[in-house]
Amino acid sequence: MSLTWHQFAKKEELDQQLAGFIAERLRTAIARDGRASLAVSGGRTPAGMFRALQALEIDWQQVDITLVDERWVPNDHADSNERLTRENLLQGPVAAATFHSMVNDAATPHDGLSGIEARLSNMKTPIDILILGMGDDGHTASLFPQAPELEAACASTALVAAINPVTAPHLRITLTLPAIAAAAAIAVHITGDSKKTLLETALAEDKPLTEQYPIRRVLDRVAGKAHVFWAA
Numbered sequence: 159m160s161l162t163w164h165q166f167a168k169k170e171e172l173d174q175q176l177a178g179f180i181a182e183r184l185r186t187a188i189a190r191d192g193r194a195s196l197a198v199s200g201g202r203t204p205a206g207m208f209r210a211l212q213a214l215e216i217d218w219q220q221v222d223i224t225l226v227d228e229r230w231v232p233n234d235h236a237d238s239n240e241r242l243t244r245e246n247l248l249q250g251p252v253a254a255a256t257f258h259s260m261v262n263d264a265a266t267p268h269d270g271l272s273g274i275e276a277r278l279s280n281m282k283t284p285i286d287i288l289i290l291g292m293g294d295d296g297h298t299a300s301l302f303p304q305a306p307e308l309e310a311a312c313a314s315t316a317l318v319a320a321i322n323p324v325t326a327p328h329l330r331i332t333l334t335l336p337a338i339a340a341a342a343a344i345a346v347h348i349t350g351d352s353k354k355t356l357l358e359t360a361l362a363e364d365k366p367l368t369e370q371y372p373i374r375r376v377l378d379r380v381a382g383k384a385h386v387f388w389a390a
């Protein structure tokens with residue numbers, strides 16, 4: 159598989175380099191199309207990179223930003239990926255970007271799905287640059303190994319799918335595997351030796367498709383346009 163690795167001694171250096179990589183792709187898309195789109199992941203890893211990206215010169219007014227996945231909680235909840243993104247990225251000049259939230263007032267993501275699908279269809283797609291995280295169980299986005307909706311989310315022609323992660327808190331909404339794979343460029347943002355080892359294992363394993371780690375299933379579909387950004 160053709161996957162480009164970018165490895166750094168320090169997380170701060172990774173954050174700067176990944177922010178520069180994202181900025182370059184956004185600027186290129188704006189110059190070419192007049193607009194650009196960015197999808198970011200939540201979790202603990204991206205906050206430093208978000209702050210580094212905030213400092214870079216980009217015409218944010220021309221940028222659509224959404225999440226790769228979201229926990230189905232109010233957007234001021236401590237576990238909300240939107241809250242993390244608002245607090246660390248959508249500040250200063252970046253506040254001029256158009257943010258497309260992945261939650262609404264429905265009781266569950268299954269109930270709220272069609273509204274989010276309609277909302278996201280207003281943004282520029284395919285997404286120009288999409289950032290993935292990876293969990294310790296090999297999930298990426300909210301494509302969780304145990305989720306009953308996993309196979310449907312891997313095959314769906316929609317942009318989004320509702321997910322019960324089973325092994326993690328909160329119902330979720332996620333970009334589907336085809337929507338992720340359609341992105342023009344993808345960066346996997348991971349830190350620590352155990353995630354590096356897990357990713358290498360996931361990529362090397364010889365298993366039937368439905369038993370593969372979700373990160374492998376995504377990366378197998380995006381050969382040639384995927385980059386891994388890793389620091390110890």
Ligand SMILES: O=C(O)[C@H](O)[C@@H](O)[C@H](O)[C@H](O)COP(=O)(O)O
Nearest residue numbers: 199200201202203291292293299
């Ligand atoms: O909402 C989420 O949980 C994510 O978007 C998820 O896919 C995340 O990227 C991984 O779980 C890694 O999370 P950490 O960065 O916290 O390890």
